[in-house]
Amino acid sequence: MAPRVLVSDKLSETAVQIFRDKGIEVDFEPSLGKDKEKLQEVIGQYDGLAIRSATKVTEKLIEAADKLKVVGRAGIGVDNVDIPAASRRGIIVMNTPFGNSITTAEHAIAMIFAVARQLPAADASTQAGKWEKSKFMGTEITGKTLGVIGCGNIGSVVAARGIGLKMRVIAFDPFLSEERAQELGVEKVELDELLGRADFITLHVPMTDKTRGIIDAEALKKTKKGVRIINCARGGLVVEADLADAIKSGHVGGAGFDVFETEPATESPLFGLDNVVCTPHLGASTTEAQENVALQVAEQMSDYLLNGAVTNAINMPSISAEEAPRLTPFVKLAEVLGDFVGQVTDSPIKEVQITYDGTTADMNTRALTSAALAGLIRSQVADVNMVSAPVMVKEKGVVLSENRRDKSSVFDGFIEMTVKTEEMTRSVAGTVFSDGKPRFIRIKGINMDAEVGQHMVYTTNHDVPGMIGLLGTTFGKAGVNIANFSLGRDKPGGDAIALLYVDGPVGQDVLDLVTQNAEVQSAKALTFNVE
Known part of the structure; x- marks a missing residue:
């Protein structure tokens, strides 16, 4: 019997067709992920579940998933999947860590420009009929020091872009080897040194117990006066209330945030502050990235269900189709x-x-x-x-x-x-x-x-x-x-x-x-x- 996959979030039709072309029976129900009760009713019929961020794969849902072998997340973040519960039930959880690396890195670079030159506020002022040229004094990024916290898939792309913009790039990442740092052209440093030297700090780490609140009041005290903080990674890496206080005091010169402690973010201590640029989690929101991750997750799930190949699994060693x-x-x-x-x-x-x-x-x-x-x-x-x-x-x-x-x-x-x-x-x-x-x-x-x-x-x-x-x-x-x-x-x-x-x-x-x-x-x- 052919494996059966449920797509409960919005994936491209091309991705859905990949399942069909490989002989996998697929049900495309892009609104089902928001209906917890209905999803729980039907999940027992499926071998695979393809999701984005709307579907919440909870322990309760996993308990009802009698046949489920694999959950595929089109994107890098798996905060909406209960990994321990899935692992206990023997369900592989895959993500697509490379499909949106470029897009998210570009968004971080765009945030650096926007905060350095106060572009959103200047745009709003100008379109309101004002001409406040002296109000929006910016800063050059050429020659400035960019501190990258987390130099993995996305952070390394940001580092490369920063070097291309003639910035000095320093990086903190416990898993970054000296050889890899030399290859990227960045200087590997400890966190305290990065905080003290960087003119711009951008975060590109996952949310873990060690990284939660990595930028808090104590960390901000160690930073340069006028530093600008960019977070396009995960809400909660930066303590928003602490950062807001540092901006109000004049110690922090600005911030660009694409992610928030609570999402959807209808309120935040950062909202309404001068030289704070906020976007609604747009890091992966380009046509190319959305298509890439959808196609990638469809290929990965198909390879596993049909051939036993495991790629980009969160809770199991990968086994390539070649090996x-x-x-x-x-x-x-x-x-x-x-x-x-x-x-x-x-x-x-x-x-x-x-x-x-x-x-x-x-x-x-x-x-x-x-x-x-x-x-x-x-x-x-x-x-x-x-x-x-x-x-x-x-x-x-x-x-x-x-x-x-x-x-x-x-x-x-x-x-x-x-x-x-x-x-x-x-x-x-x-x-x-x-x-x-x-x-x-x-x-x-x-x-x-x-x-x-x-x-x-x-x-x-x-x-x-x-x-x-x-x-x-x-x-x-x-x-x-x-x-x-x-x-x-x-x-x-x-x-x-x-x-x-x-x-x-x-x-x-x-x-x-x-x-x-x-x-x-x-x-x-x-x-x-x-x-």
Whole structure:
């Protein structure tokens, strides 16, 4: 059955057609996002939901979305989506961070000009029949210092435009490397230095607990007298009341705001102040940007629903369409390894360590780890997936670590998963053969080669004669056919393990017969999703 997508906000007809052209059933209901009750009624029918800012994807809506696999936001901001709730339900949330970068950056530059030359007030005065030439004394931006807070997709474009306007550009961004700063032609500085040196400050960071109110009364005290503040990023990054006080006192020379703490903004402490330019969240409002993000989100959602490719996901590692064919078998391997450990471990897991050896160390290990964690807790939570698993594991307080290392065995690459509980440590390793199928290659430090099947039995025993006959006879009498039999031991007469690939489920009564033998320590039936 073809995936079904609901478009609940205004997207271009071209974007809607992309879904149709790819064979996805799409319902275009651009006003539905504003009707919470009706949206909640119908959301259970859809695999995908494409939105802008009008649709609020709340926890309540997510609870009703039984089939939903992906939410696609045409735009960069996902403030209207409950990311934690979506992650817990295993729903991927995508945005389009690049589609409106140019448009938003240009708006910030336009704000710099508007505030520097008091253009809106001068326009209003002139059109009112006044000629107040001396009232609107401006300032040049050439040679001035532009402080960019956040030098990512949009901030880097603003920085480039500032350099083109012959401004000195300094940037504060904890994630900006010295190499990237040199490449952009900006000087990387700490926040306090930026505040003290900048003539113009422009913000281009997401709203987080760390960035909320980043420009407040204390920060404004550190700024130059006459500084001008531009915010085209997110409302709430600047404390509007504090900025209004600084403007009234004459310390801040002006401000340009496209975003506000409360939107729609019908009132603000900034409204009505001299040399404050306000616009109604127009940063992404160009014909080109609106079209770009709509087309981009349609492509991304289609690629995921049809091919499993994950692009620009907020809550899951991206998997490109190019790497998906090579990565997919190892995603399945990681899931199988986690599934094995989850099924054979009865006590609460305290720590998980995943080692990527050889070629697997160069793969998209974030995706592989997510798959391994999904397998690990599948025996406890049936509907877990790569999105929800990392959240659930974190909530359980499990300590997670990853290691990458060069090739250390005869295999070009393999994955090893080790878990620790209060009582024990257990490890399992596997690889993918040329046929694309996962194989177990080591369990409890014991080498072996075992094909993965839907139904398997795992036994631990002392290495004594007759164990193969015991298992074969017991399963034969129970009418269970053994498709493949893999063995391993740590040393002659030491500990041994067996993995039996069988044609059907094995009941506890059969396992009890096996463990009646004093040399058998344990026998456990396992089930794997091998499709």
